[in-house]
Amino acid sequence: xxxxxxxxxxxHMKDIINQKNAIQKINDWIKSWISGTPKKKALLLAGxxxxxxxxTVYALANDYGFEVIExxxxxxxxxxxxxRYIGAAYTLDIFGRKRKLIFLDxxxxxxxSGAREIAKLIENAPNPIILTANYYWKVPREIRNKALIVxxxxxxxxxxxxxLYKILKIERIFVPxxxxxxxxxRASGDLRAAINDLQTVISGGVEDAVEVLAYRDVxxxxxxxxxxxxxxxxxxxxxxASWNLDMMPNDLLLWIDENLPYVYPKPEDIARAxxxxxxxxxxxxxxQRTGDYxxxxxxxxxxxxxxxxxxxxxxxxxxxxxxxxxxILTESKEERSLRDSLIKKIMKEMHMAKLEAIETMRIFRSIxxxxxxxxxHIAVFLxxxxxxxxxxxxxxEKAAKIKGKMLSIHRKLKERxxxxxxxxxxxxxxxxEEELEKAEEEMEVVEEEPKEKMNKPxxxxxxxxxxxxxxx
Numbered sequence: 001x002x003x004x005x006x007x008x009x010x011x012h013m014k015d016i017i018n019q020k021n022a023i024q025k026i027n028d029w030i031k032s033w034i035s036g037t038p039k040k041k042a043l044l045l046a047g048x049x050x051x052x053x054x055x056t057v058y059a060l061a062n063d064y065g066f067e068v069i070e071x072x073x074x075x076x077x078x079x080x081x082x083x084r085y086i087g088a089a090y091t092l093d094i095f096g097r098k099r100k101l102i103f104l105d106x107x108x109x110x111x112x113s114g115a116r117e118i119a120k121l122i123e124n125a126p127n128p129i130i131l132t133a134n135y136y137w138k139v140p141r142e143i144r145n146k147a148l149i150v151x152x153x154x155x156x157x158x159x160x161x162x163x164l165y166k167i168l169k170i171e172r173i174f175v176p177x178x179x180x181x182x183x184x185x186r187a188s189g190d191l192r193a194a195i196n197d198l199q200t201v202i203s204g205g206v207e208d209a210v211e212v213l214a215y216r217d218v219x220x221x222x223x224x225x226x227x228x229x230x231x232x233x234x235x236x237x238x239x240x241a242s243w244n245l246d247m248m249p250n251d252l253l254l255w256i257d258e259n260l261p262y263v264y265p266k267p268e269d270i271a272r273a274x275x276x277x278x279x280x281x282x283x284x285x286x287x288q289r290t291g292d293y294x295x296x297x298x299x300x301x302x303x304x305x306x307x308x309x310x311x312x313x314x315x316x317x318x319x320x321x322x323x324x325x326x327x328i329l330t331e332s333k334e335e336r337s338l339r340d341s342l343i344k345k346i347m348k349e350m351h352m353a354k355l356e357a358i359e360t361m362r363i364f365r366s367i368x369x370x371x372x373x374x375x376x377h378i379a380v381f382l383x384x385x386x387x388x389x390x391x392x393x394x395x396x397e398k399a400a401k402i403k404g405k406m407l408s409i410h411r412k413l414k415e416r417x418x419x420x421x422x423x424x425x426x427x428x429x430x431x432x433e434e435e436l437e438k439a440e441e442e443m444e445v446v447e448e449e450p451k452e453k454m455n456k457p458x459x460x461x462x463x464x465x466x467x468x469x470x471x472x
């Protein structure tokens with residue numbers, strides 16, 4: 001079961017609510033792309049949240065047969081992401097049937113480095129680029145000057161009520177007019193928020209609509225959510241605690257898991273709470289595996305209400321701690337990235353399976369810590385970077401010593417390469433003659449060998465190894 005904001009997202013441009021002028025400009029722009037190259041290669045959709053900007057991008061792609069490549073321009077890794085996907089902006093799909101449409105969300109929260117890269121992308125890419133922003137004047141000037149700006153107006157309460165009634169008609173659910181009016185009023189022109197509120201009201205019970213909407217009014221921190229869950233025995237209050245928390249259910253589960261033992265003093269209560277939490281974990285894993293994210297609702301119920309009613313809690317002030325798992329993973333992220341990079345290089349260059357490469361890497365660590373001469377040869381052979389060398393050596397001074405010896409090896413290889421270039425032509429001239437003589441010798445050996453030896457399988461030629469490289 002999809003969330004309603006996804007289930008009822010407009011599939012075609014004609015379904016976008018009350019943005020007639022904007023839709024006309026966008027259609028004209030994309031048609032100029034199809035027939036050639038427009039003067040402005042990028043489109044900047046600017047307007048309030050929930051006014052239909054993102055829905056327009058996907059409806060446009062659906063109507064005109066484009067493949068969408070989406071990036072979030074406010075992401076701290078924007079520059080890396082853009083460089084990774086920049087090649088996709090210049091190509092069709094593997095069968096040459098679909099053109100790409102590059103979509104960058106939250107362009108008004110862009111970093112300067114990302115802005116420069118996006119400006120280059122706009123200037124050179126032969127495919128359409130669409131950016132969205134709440135405030136177009138906050139978008140960096142170098143991008144604004146290269147884009148056609150299309151403004152979206154804020155939706156009225158009447159627009160939102162009309163959209164909500166259409167959803168209720170399809171779902172065959174009755175909700176009183178005054179509740180719909182209250183949802184539309186609180187949404188402040190944000191249709192996405194209104195649809196979320198409508199689904200929340202229905203799941204929590206229409207009779208409690210006012211209380212439910214009050215919970216949705218204020219964005220909560222994870223500490224507020226934990227405080228509510230661990231201080232109440234009321235199922236409904238515990239369920240509503242996480243409704244406006246900007247956090248994925250998997251992350252909330254880690255926070256509850258970390259703090260649960262500090263709240264329940266009795267082992268039997270802790271066991272019941274963890275039983276509820278384990279059921280939530282099962283639902284989350286099943287949702288991830290099957291794509292049925294309607295299971296998130298059951299997972300959230302188990303980790304909130306299920307934990308809240310597990311037993312008698314401690315009284316008084318409770319201090320909450322962040323999950324150790326998140327802290328450990330954050331601190332070890334770079335180390336894990338270097339380890340994975342090394343394993344891939346060992347697998348590729350030494351033709352090993354992954355388990356063998358892991359064991360070889362452990363041996364290399366010992367070598368890098370104790371023998372800089374051999375380590376330098378290994379580093380050159382695997383084409384290791386500075387960080388990878390430091391990771392294996394475990395010490396910056398040892399790594400610097402290894403890098404110094406690597407320079408010497410590189411010089412020798414370069415000199416040898418230049419000498420080989422001088423004799424390359426002569427060697428190739430004699431190649432045919434040598435191969436002919438070798439073939440004649442092998443034929444003579446075959447004639448002299450007994451028949452039983454001829455029937456033996458020939459040994460495979462020895463593959464070049466790291467040790468062969470070190471002998472050079």
